[in-house]
Amino acid sequence: MNNQASKLKDYVKNNNMEINNKHKFHKDNSRIIAVSSGKGGVGKSTITVNLALALRELDQDIFIIDSDIGMANIDVLLGLNSKYDLNHVLEGICTLKQAVETGPYGLNVLSGISGLDDVLNVSNDNIKHLLTGVSEIEKEYDVILLDTGAGASQSVINFTTAADEILLVLTPEPTSIMDSYSLIKLLSSSNYQGKLHLVVNRVNSNQEADKIINRFINTAREYLNLDIELLGKIPDDHIIQESIKKQQPVFKLHPDSQVNDKFLEIAGNLVGIEPELPSRGIKSFFYKLVGQITPGR
Ligand SMILES: Nc1ncnc2c1ncn2[C@@H]1O[C@H](COP(=O)(O)OP(=O)(O)OP(=O)(O)O)[C@@H](O)[C@H]1O
Numbered sequence: 001m002n003n004q005a006s007k008l009k010d011y012v013k014n015n016n017m018e019i020n021n022k023h024k025f026h027k028d029n030s031r032i033i034a035v036s037s038g039k040g041g042v043g044k045s046t047i048t049v050n051l052a053l054a055l056r057e058l059d060q061d062i063f064i065i066d067s068d069i070g071m072a073n074i075d076v077l078l079g080l081n082s083k084y085d086l087n088h089v090l091e092g093i094c095t096l097k098q099a100v101e102t103g104p105y106g107l108n109v110l111s112g113i114s115g116l117d118d119v120l121n122v123s124n125d126n127i128k129h130l131l132t133g134v135s136e137i138e139k140e141y142d143v144i145l146l147d148t149g150a151g152a153s154q155s156v157i158n159f160t161t162a163a164d165e166i167l168l169v170l171t172p173e174p175t176s177i178m179d180s181y182s183l184i185k186l187l188s189s190s191n192y193q194g195k196l197h198l199v200v201n202r203v204n205s206n207q208e209a210d211k212i213i214n215r216f217i218n219t220a221r222e223y224l225n226l227d228i229e230l231l232g233k234i235p236d237d238h239i240i241q242e243s244i245k246k247q248q249p250v251f252k253l254h255p256d257s258q259v260n261d262k263f264l265e266i267a268g269n270l271v272g273i274e275p276e277l278p279s280r281g282i283k284s285f286f287y288k289l290v291g292q293i294t295p296g297r
């Protein structure tokens with residue numbers, strides 16, 4: 001076992017956590033986690049990739065759906081050159097499985113859904129193409145991470161609320177906090193029933209961040225009746241920019257950095273949390289996304 005993996009496994013063990021993987025609790029269905037934010041540019045794509053890599057260290061099989069058209073998208077971060085995307089699947093040009101690219105470190109990626117609105121305005125034929133392929137991949141992954149676009153457009157909300165869990169990313173800036181609050185308000189009014197996780201990124205002062213986090217979590221509980229669970233804080237650190245520039249994950253470039261330890265800790269916390277509701281799986285996710293009636297469990 002390498003150093004990363006043993007560090008993380010120790011963390012999970014020391015915190016009396018269980019590693020939930022498909023061989024244990026989620027025999028059939030994958031956990032589907034949308035990585036979302038109120039404001040753009042707060043680090044969703046960076047966190048998606050580095051968290052995915054840390055989860056790999058816990059033997060989790062990971063599938064990333066990149067619905068982001070931002071600058072540092074998943075393809076760029078991983079140095080991938082994908083042939084297909086979800087639009088090809090909807091058109092019936094390839095199956096979902098064929099569209100999944102296996103990137104470095106065993107990460108599976110469905111890339112570049114350019115324009116979520118297109119996905120939501122699909123014909124019955126498109127839906128058929130998509131859903132026939134879904135069962136084929138259902139059993140293969142422990143965790144499916146959706147890197148979503150920023151903000152609270154209807155399409156982002158649809159994508160986000162179709163997931164079983166949401167990992168909300170915010171930074172300690174007032175604008176990010178305000179926009180995150182608007183987003184969770186929308187989630188609350190859309191009657192979102194899933195789990196809400198929080199990662200605070202670009203932290204310079206732990207003390208300041210803790211105050212902000214407490215206030216945010218308490219306000220959400222008090223006014224929106226939403227329970228938010230903090231997974232961790234990531235420092236503001238130039239090695240993140242270096243990692244993007246070099247298209248190398250943080251754990252490769254700086255395995256002993258604090259940033260890397262934080263990603264491992266967040267991964268450990270995530271797998272240690274048993275979702276209250278059983279995951280409904282990817283089929284249910286896509287059904288929900290395209291506005292169909294959710295199939296029975
Ligand atoms: N912890 C950090 N420390 C320093 N810089 C960071 C950190 N996290 C992210 N960044 C920087 O912020 C920029 C935006 O990050 P990223 O592209 O991951 O955000 P995003 O939320 O996915 O953006 P978008 O909303 O456009 O999709 C990156 O170029 C990266 O350089």
Ligand SMILES: [Mg+2]
Pocket residue numbers: 044045046068070071072073147
């Ligand atoms: Mg992004």
